[in-house]
Amino acid sequence: MAEVRKARKEAAVAAAPVWSVDPRTGNPREQVADEATAEEVDSAVRRARAAGAGLADRTVRAALLRTAADLLDEAAEHVIEAADAETALGPVRLRGELARTTAQLRAFAGVVDEGAFLDIRIDHADATRTPPWPDLRRWKVPLGVVAVYSASNFPLAFSVPGGDTASALAAGCPVVVKAHPDHPGTSELCASVLRRAAARVGLDEDVLIVVHGFEAGVELVKHPLVSAAGFTGSIRGGRALFDAAAARPAPIPFYGELGSLNPVVITEAAAAERAEEIGAGLAGSMTLGAGQFCTKPGFVLAPAGAAGDSLLKTLTSAVSETEPGVMLDHRMRDAFVAGVRERAGLPGVDAPITPGAGGEHTVSAGFLTVPAELLTAEGGPHDLLLEECFGPVTVVARYASTDEIGAVLSRLPGNLTATLHLSDAEGAGTAPGAAELLAELVPLAGRVLVNGWPTGVAVAPAQQHGGPYPATTSTSTSVGATAIERWLRPVSYQSTPPALLPPELHDDNPLGLPRRVDDVPVR
Amino acid sequence: MAEVRKARKEAAVAAAPVWSVDPRTGNPREQVADEATAEEVDSAVRRARAAGAGLADRTVRAALLRTAADLLDEAAEHVIEAADAETALGPVRLRGELARTTAQLRAFAGVVDEGAFLDIRIDHADATRTPPWPDLRRWKVPLGVVAVYSASNFPLAFSVPGGDTASALAAGCPVVVKAHPDHPGTSELCASVLRRAAARVGLDEDVLIVVHGFEAGVELVKHPLVSAAGFTGSIRGGRALFDAAAARPAPIPFYGELGSLNPVVITEAAAAERAEEIGAGLAGSMTLGAGQFCTKPGFVLAPAGAAGDSLLKTLTSAVSETEPGVMLDHRMRDAFVAGVRERAGLPGVDAPITPGAGGEHTVSAGFLTVPAELLTAEGGPHDLLLEECFGPVTVVARYASTDEIGAVLSRLPGNLTATLHLSDAEGAGTAPGAAELLAELVPLAGRVLVNGWPTGVAVAPAQQHGGPYPATTSTSTSVGATAIERWLRPVSYQSTPPALLPPELHDDNPLGLPRRVDDVPVR
Known part of the structure; x- marks a missing residue:
């Protein structure tokens, strides 16, 4: 009897439907998807990880971001209609939010092109030091699969095609987004656009995957192959996920924006x-x-x-x-x-x-x-x-x-x-x-x-959208050029033969990247 | 009766002696200090915080770091003798470690002078953007009081005058060090040198305070006025402190170096x-x-x-x-x-x-x-x-x-x-x-x-001393110029009149700092 109930419960969880709801009436609009089971979350993470290898090429990453922006612009009317039906934010605001979202994707393409975020530092061997310095060449590499938790109040700019996704893809990290239940239809629509952009630039579509469901979100942050998480939402939900990220056998960075009195x-x-x-x-x-x-x-x-x-x-x-x-x-x-x-x-x-x-x-x-x-x-x-x-x-x-x-x-x-x-x-x-x-x-x-007002967050390089806890769970920003820093870690190559170094770290700087060489900035 | 036991216990804790021990014999050498009580930890954090105001001046910070290096060099024979007596690492190795430690202090003085770590970005107001951008000026400010947990195996370079302390002071953060029980005498001696350096450059000596005791270390990471922690030690000890840092009402970054198979x-x-x-x-x-x-x-x-x-x-x-x-x-x-x-x-x-x-x-x-x-x-x-x-x-x-x-x-x-x-x-x-x-x-x-060997970590700008968990609990490094980044957070000033801006963010760049202005690097 207990077994039957357990099996039923599992079957029920597996089939839990995800409905789009009209906030103007409280009525369900249509079933959009099913909540992801633990197995489906595992599959999503593994597929994203496999697809992520294609993101190693920065040229392709920049093309992905620009193509995603172009395709979102093309789909603008559909996207705005879907988002308005689920959020009641209105077409004027949503048109602005979409413009901000595509500008953000293009801005991160520019960040990828410039390459300053790689923070390249080359110290040539120096026998005059005590003890002597070996040849050291440092840059930043992508962390791995990033989990993104969408916000309720920005169905575009802080959701599937938003700043966390854009900055993670820019860093070279594939993304699994946990959609917000307030706009599952918009999430699916935006995901299909981003996946189409990936295919168009020759990438595996699975560089971005969307999953639904509260439990799926918890599974996601605990998954051993997830390397970092970005979150925008409530203090209660964000703190629970932060705690889960910190309690993992191998803890991961959790970049949460939780709440603010301003x-x-x-x-x-x-x-x-x-x-x-x-x-x-x-x-x-x-x-x-x-x-x-x-x-x-x-x-x-x-x-x-x-x-x-x-x-x-x-x-x-x-x-x-x-x-x-x-x-x-x-x-x-x-x-x-x-x-x-x-x-x-x-x-x-x-x-x-x-x-x-x-x-x-x-x-x-x-x-x-x-x-x-x-x-x-x-x-x-x-x-x-x-x-x-x-x-x-x-x-x-x-x-x-x-x-x-x-x-x-x-x-x-x-x-x-x-x-x-x-x-x-x-x-x-x-x-x-x-x-x-x-x-x-x-x-x-x-x-x-x-003498200003805090609403309105310019997607500018000097922006800082993050502050002491509980505003954010880290010292970083989720808006602006430096948001990319969240998804990278430095690696230093010591005494490595040129044949084995990435071109970014070659002496002749074939890619023309900004670097510090022997502690002096050069370009 | 219970009251008496409680009082006795409290008195015993208050008076727990800290002994210097000779590892060559296992015999105690001398009593160096007492373990700090919770009240003493609280007092240390508050005094460090008050003293930290003086570190706002970068010129003074650089002078502090250089003076500390000079005074350590002057005290070299005493320091090496004390460290060898407590660690048995031998004078040759310890002389090298001291040279590395003073070079590290001077290197961070150079980092402070240059100011690139401030990551200054100025975006002028731009009415052509949709929506228009306000004037935004961003730099990095010190986090606050930093707790440093010393390593057993580097009584100098990863202890009181070591990399965590040097980078935190360079960032403008006062430091409370939890001394390692393997070298309490060396810790006291080095602290006295650093505090003397502070006084010599006109700072309150309490910009650096040393405390002893396991419980004191736990109190320290939980203290509401501690803003971040650096740690070098075992997986077990480091993970316990990491967990405590994450479980605080307001979590703080915990930069731990725990263990590595290499x-x-x-x-x-x-x-x-x-x-x-x-x-x-x-x-x-x-x-x-x-x-x-x-x-x-x-x-x-x-x-x-x-x-x-x-x-x-x-x-x-x-x-x-x-x-x-x-x-x-x-x-x-x-x-x-x-x-x-x-x-x-x-x-x-x-x-x-x-x-x-x-x-x-x-x-x-x-x-x-x-x-x-x-x-x-x-x-x-x-x-x-x-x-x-x-x-x-x-x-x-x-x-x-x-x-x-x-x-x-x-x-x-x-x-x-x-x-x-x-x-x-x-x-x-x-x-x-x-x-x-x-x-x-x-x-x-x-x-x-x-084709090299991993022992020996050059204190070079391109160094990366940190790796995936459990090597470190973060994506940062504890050695090299970028170690300073751990103790800072960005602040952006929006539409702020020049009279209220720090000089670092003035248009005419009176301090000659490297900056990005309207997304272009300038110097």
Whole structure:
């Protein structure tokens, strides 16, 4: 009897269907795939590994990335339609996200072409050293199969064709993506485009494979042939996978982006000078995409008193004009409504506009206020206000003194971003205090902004999208040129005959790569 | 009664004495310190953190590193005497190790001066992008307090004044070192020299603090204000600390160098061509420093048949001429003797020269042989031969075919090094097979060598001292210029007024640092 139940259960797991769901109604749209069994995950990893050999050629890698971008552009209407049906993010936003995704693929092709990421260093033998130095030539090689865990809130830019995939392929690593259950159809569609791109440049399509299912994701991070993982999602899910990666017999790097409060500090002088501009800007940033950005400003330190009141008046008016929005799925909607209710019920917390359930399937934006002094002591119920609440809500803490700003900032966890709003004189350094405030923000985040808003992450070489835990589980970035560094490891060749060296390490530099030779940069 | 026991226990912990021991006799020499209590560890971390502010100035950091090197040179005789008394490594080796240590400190001063490690990237605002790019300026900042766990076998170069400390200080991080119990007196002496150097350049001495005791080491990696850790030691100890670092509420990077077999492959043609040279070289490398190097060649694939026999004949004769040696402590000696006995007792294993207990306090070198075919199947008792045995022993597996080489290599764990011995024609590429063998070795190690020996790790910019787990717990290196990268994290400034930017990120590059501006390298 137990055997029968076990067999049934196994059969049920093997056949668990993956449905595409319409978040605007909560209704299932179509069955897209089945969840992968442990055997299927194993097969996917082995096939990806075998296919990965073709990625050793950097020219082919660059061609793959550019072809993937071209084919995604060609399939744009299908991709946007599929993503909108599953995420309700809307065609305008998704068109922008697709443009960002293809630009990102092309940017990594440029990174591959240039070759600086190989970090080539050649030290010729030096008998004058004590002890003598042998000939040493170092570059970076791909780690192996990379597991990518897609984000709910970016069905393109942080999912199948997103930054983790692009940077891993650029590094020469085949990829197995665990699709997000909020957009399985989009994931399958994008995977088919990327696999077509692989075939077109002469690669095995299995350099990218998509699997579905929670258990499949757990199997994936534990698989002995998986060499590293990239993740964008919640603290709870990301930490569980991080722990599994660290607990392996041979631990692997786990590059997770988990959660971020993205604090904003508005000085008294800034509020006095630009109350309306800042209030309107904050409303726009915190409600953008129904507040479903990892860089949403979720915590604001604003001055008590008249200037702050004026700012909040604009914020109130701007937020109240925001239409109710559809969140990515109903579980998130429920979590948002419950999270807001719990926070709003805390003593001393007011809700000038109560965020929460909009219609049956939507949420309405709002914000909460609290005296900053309630947040300076550790361990109280108000600590909840220092945790991210995913959705269109922010917490405005009103401070009475600069000391209170510092006391609250010192209690914040790590963040992707931290923002400072200053008056003109403070920004110009002709009024005091700004440098000190900025120095308090830098330890809290990977990106600091002045007089801007953190939503919107440019795919630029100088970007840093990552910060102290729990913002990320590493010191790296998941956006920008240096994201490629996550998937490489250095290898040094000692006293190796030229016939056996890769051309990248030959003395005559036949590929024209940037290198350091005898500790001097040359190109 | 329970209270009394508790108080007694606490008092006992507080007062646990740390003794310097003579490994040549096993006798205690003198009490050097007390083990640090949890409170003392907490105080050390907080004091180091406060002192670390002074390290923000790169000029001062470079001066600290050079002054530390100068003062160590001045104190050379004392340092070598102290280290020899506690480790029995002998003055010749220790003089070399000190030279290497001071050269390493000076090399990192050069790295600090040059500033390439800051990885500065400036992207000016670009309105032509979709969406427009803001002004972004990225560099790397120090992580915070670094915990360093000293190695037993390098009382200088991988201990208090060693590579982890030098690279962390170069990065701008204050350091708390957990001293190794095999050389507490040397640790105290070196710490006093480094603290004197700090004072001489105007820094708070607490930029470097030494603590003693096993429990103190555990407290240290768990301390909320410790930001990263470096470790050189055993798989067991390193893995326990790695696990503790990963299990923290906010995990921290743990850069551990744990253990390595350092495989050597000798081709049939190489053995035929240079049997004596290779046999003698292997004997020298595996017995160097009583086999107590992390890069000791602990596993050798040599051909069956006449050429291999000839090689082993030389090895036998060279090893038999080696004098018994004193190991770093008696616990290691006992582990070596037991480890050799267990391995030698396996079926099919021969001991042409039985390694083991020499005199009462010494060990004698030797080696074991085994048919390679016994190592190709998983899960058998012979797997023990694929684990590191610390001390003057190596395992020579005799292979009958090239396929057997591949089958055994595919079963090896990660290594610091992997070595290939080739004939002249194989090295020149005029005889086949060498490229394929090298391609099998690269996935196994961070440094691959041809026709050399892995002991001896040049402190060169192109060095890679780190490899797949368990060689290291990360993809980084603990030796060479890039070791500094472990203690930094990137921060990007968005739209920040020049008055608030660090000078390193100003447009006019007042410090003349190497940078990438709008994705083009400039200097």
